[in-house]
Amino acid sequence: MGLDFTVLPEFLDTLLLGSLWTIGITLSAAILSFFGGILFAVIALYAPAVVRYPFRLFAWLFMGTPLLLQLFLIYFGLIQIGVDLPAFVAGVIGLGLHFAVYNSDIIQAGILAVDKGQFEGARTLGLSNWQSIRKIIVPQAVRAVVPPIGNNMIALLKDSALVSVIGVTELTLSAQLAISKTFRPFEFYLAAAACYYVINLLLEAGLRRIERRIQAAR
Template structure:
């Protein structure tokens, strides 16, 4: 019982520090999603409609990102780019790594969603006098967004957890905050338990938002 009380007291005492780190965790995830989504859209459209050499480059980018660990990508960007004269702060390096990683996965989600829209939708739009760009903007992408929403929500939740990896380049996000508390108190279970519960709370909140958006978009489709 005494051990349990010590753990609970340690977890409670670590909350102020952890909540500050959680703000940065959420900020990293949202920044990577906001920046990665348009980049992922561009990559997806390149793979679908661009000339062959651009399709090949887009596919190579997606293959490289999906085939290498995010941790390695963070190291390459933060420690490798200075060799070419580009030095980034830990925050900028972390956001860039998360954005490039997210964009590759989001592009696959978007590409699959666009492909799920039947060819008849395109032909019907053309018959109404819409060009390819108008068809994509007004017909295809709105329907594809509805299809892609669950996967996009899952990607954002995944980003929240992936932000823990930027702690290796000294970004004081949620996990790094827990490590700093541990270094001060020498009691590991409480801070890490509190960090896990905060990650869970953030992910649960995002799940609720995702479900509400799905319901709203499904009503709009009926």
């Protein structure tokens, strides 16, 4: 059939709109996974045993199974129990939870690496247990683990392509829509790959800036 890249300009706006959705879903899921990761880390380390052990089982399940399978579970599983979420919301929750578990693992290591004296000092100064964790330990732990969390965000951007299978019209599905009209998969998937690559470069540049600022603040 050969290649013909002249079909691309006609669908440029489809691809750009898809890129915006990809950026939107990545950012939403990234924010969810960041704060979810902090919450999960605190639960995994400090919650009473009745909460902690079931939670670890849940985390273990999420780390041991493919994201695609989890997306199917969330999207179709919630329908089964009567919650019909829009695909976008299901996608953000699926991606966000999946990466929150990975972030939580990193943040836990960060929390354990904060000097014990910090906690004791905070308690001695009259802060409560919870205040010490929230205001003294977690901020220091999170700063220390920004680079590996940044790597997770980059992985999240690429894994956001998976939500196309539950019908979110982001970049990958937009390319598929253009392909269904033109029957030119090579050209459009290549164009989508180029868009992902550019978004990836932007995200990396943004993360480097955040890392530099945090490094300066320490």
